[in-house]
Amino acid sequence: MKDRIELxxxxxxxxxxxxxxxxxxxxxxxxAHKLDEFGIDVIEGGWPGSNPKxxxxxxxxxxxxxxxxxICAFGSTARSLKNIENDPNLQALLNAETPVVSIxxxxxxxxxxxxxxxxDEENEELIFKSVEFLKRNGKRVIxxxxxxxxxxxxxxxxxxxxxxAAEKAGADVIVLCDTNGGTMPHEVFDIIIELKSTILRTxxxxxxxDSELAVANSIAAIxxxxxxxxxxxxxxxxxxxxxxxxxxxxNIILKLNKKTKQExxxxxxxxxxxxxYELMNLAPNTRAAYVGxxxxxxxxxxxxxxxxxxxxxxxxxxxxxxxxxxxVLISDLSGQSNIRYKAKELGIDLSDKKELSxxxxxxxxxxxxxxxxxDGAEASFELLLNGETNEFSPYFRVLDSKIHVFFDADGHxxxxxxxxxxxxxxxxxxxxxxxxxxxxxxxxxxxxLLRFYPEISLIKLVDYKVRVLDEKExxxxxxxxxxxxxxxxxxxxxxxxxxxxxxxSFQALSDSINYKLFKYQKRNKKQTV
Ligand SMILES: [Zn+2]
Numbered sequence: 001m002k003d004r005i006e007l008x009x010x011x012x013x014x015x016x017x018x019x020x021x022x023x024x025x026x027x028x029x030x031x032a033h034k035l036d037e038f039g040i041d042v043i044e045g046g047w048p049g050s051n052p053k054x055x056x057x058x059x060x061x062x063x064x065x066x067x068x069x070x071i072c073a074f075g076s077t078a079r080s081l082k083n084i085e086n087d088p089n090l091q092a093l094l095n096a097e098t099p100v101v102s103i104x105x106x107x108x109x110x111x112x113x114x115x116x117x118x119x120d121e122e123n124e125e126l127i128f129k130s131v132e133f134l135k136r137n138g139k140r141v142i143x144x145x146x147x148x149x150x151x152x153x154x155x156x157x158x159x160x161x162x163x164x165a166a167e168k169a170g171a172d173v174i175v176l177c178d179t180n181g182g183t184m185p186h187e188v189f190d191i192i193i194e195l196k197s198t199i200l201r202t203x204x205x206x207x208x209x210d211s212e213l214a215v216a217n218s219i220a221a222i223x224x225x226x227x228x229x230x231x232x233x234x235x236x237x238x239x240x241x242x243x244x245x246x247x248x249x250x251n252i253i254l255k256l257n258k259k260t261k262q263e264x265x266x267x268x269x270x271x272x273x274x275x276x277y278e279l280m281n282l283a284p285n286t287r288a289a290y291v292g293x294x295x296x297x298x299x300x301x302x303x304x305x306x307x308x309x310x311x312x313x314x315x316x317x318x319x320x321x322x323x324x325x326x327x328v329l330i331s332d333l334s335g336q337s338n339i340r341y342k343a344k345e346l347g348i349d350l351s352d353k354k355e356l357s358x359x360x361x362x363x364x365x366x367x368x369x370x371x372x373x374x375d376g377a378e379a380s381f382e383l384l385l386n387g388e389t390n391e392f393s394p395y396f397r398v399l400d401s402k403i404h405v406f407f408d409a410d411g412h413x414x415x416x417x418x419x420x421x422x423x424x425x426x427x428x429x430x431x432x433x434x435x436x437x438x439x440x441x442x443x444x445x446x447x448x449l450l451r452f453y454p455e456i457s458l459i460k461l462v463d464y465k466v467r468v469l470d471e472k473e474x475x476x477x478x479x480x481x482x483x484x485x486x487x488x489x490x491x492x493x494x495x496x497x498x499x500x501x502x503x504x505s506f507q508a509l510s511d512s513i514n515y516k517l518f519k520y521q522k523r524n525k526k527q528t529v
Pocket of ligand 1: 014179206208242
């Protein structure tokens with residue numbers, strides 16, 4: 001039990017200090033709940049003295065029925081030695097009514113002398129008295145030694161003296177912070193080894209990612225004997241971010257073979273990561289280790305054929321252990337194994353159809369050469385493959401279309417699309433307007449098809465991306481349009497390429513609707529059989 005690693009999450013405090021990140025009180029409560037379920041030990045909820053939102057969080061979180069995690073409030077040491085008992089920083093911490101508090105103090109002489117303008121003795125006393133006050137009030141105290149590594153390198157004696165003050169006052173955990181994120185892993189390791197004869201309390205680590213080493217530094221600290229580790233989900237945080245718990249946790253469990261204090265539901269890791277991204281309104285980092293969409297995605301033909309024989313050849317762990325999954329991508333690098341794997345995933349058996357899979361590979365290579373990209377548009381690929389095996393043919397045909405764009409005197413544009421389509425020999429003629437030509441076309445197409453296929457009313461456009469493929473051509477250049485659609489349950493991506501942006505958009509829109517209808521029909525067929 002003694003050597004089990006304690007996990008301290010500061011997504012809700014340090015994480016929200018990251019650029020572009022904002023969470024409502026309700027978001028914070030939902031994340032706290034999720035982290036508790038996941039198995040995090042301590043959740044730092046915010047800085048109660050700093051803003052009303054955090055104060056409200058601490059009021060509301062008490063009503064949350066947490067299974068295991070303890071909530072922690074963050075703050076600084078007292079402002080002055082004069083009236084510790086009534087210091088506003090410390091009072092705010094007590095008012096948060098959490099079982100755990102974390103406070104930070106200055107450990108780098110540069111900060112205490114230049115920043116605060118106080119003597120060594122005063123700084124030492126501020127740390128001692130603040131920790132001692134919180135201990136006296138029954139709190140578990142986590143002492144964050146701000147800028148510890150920089151302070152230690154600058155003036156070892158000063159830094160150690162400040163740590164000893166916190167330890168003597170009864171701090172339960174002494175956290176060594178690489179606040180500026182500039183320390184190297186070997187320094188973290190060596191310094192903690194050196195420290196172990198002086199500091200007898202539990203040692204913790206808090207790192208930032210300014211040298212892209214926050215995870216490596218946390219692991220180095222654990223190797224040297226730290227048993228409390230702080231970080232954020234997805235590594236969000238000030239500047240380049242905090243140490244990423246989504247990488248640290250699987251590294252602790254799967255690579256260092258160490259136990260965490262509470263059993264972690266590691267197979268929930270990917271979904272917890274996505275949940276946090278979702279609430280922060282951030283697009284997930286597809287290349288993130290362990291939890292990224294691409295973390296176990298194989299594109300090169302040689303890789304794919306090896307992975308199909310034995311996934312260990314190109315995967316460092318079984319993706320299911322962290323709740324992720326293996327993916328095989330389709331691109332002009334693909335060989336036949338990619339196509340067969342993908343087909344199998346889609347329920348199409350190509351194992352005895354070598355000629356067909358060769359034909360599909362060549363066709364895809366040709367399309368990708370022309371600017372298509374299928375590894376981001378799996379729905380278009382699925383239609384193409386099913387088209388080749390005669391499982392799919394388009395649900396409608398466009399006979400004629402016209403688009404008008406008008407500009408008024410202020411330069412505001414308005415567009416109108418007129419469309420003639422055919423479904424099973426029946427003709428439908430519609431017109432619709434929109435705030436631009438693509439929007440007008442999209443509206444007209446839906447309006448025309450709704451009578452035949454009411455299920456398309458659920459489709460929503462989630463994302464629309466245009467990429468110019470050969471920039472030198474200027475306005476004549478080819479463009480690729482990628483569309484992400486959703487029906488509330490599933491999301492799917494489609495692609496179109498043309499020199500004409502409207503045509504490229506229309507291809508992607510048509511694929512999106514065809515895909516939905518294809519899936520819908522397939523599902524219904526299955527139910528009636
Ligand atoms: Zn920090």
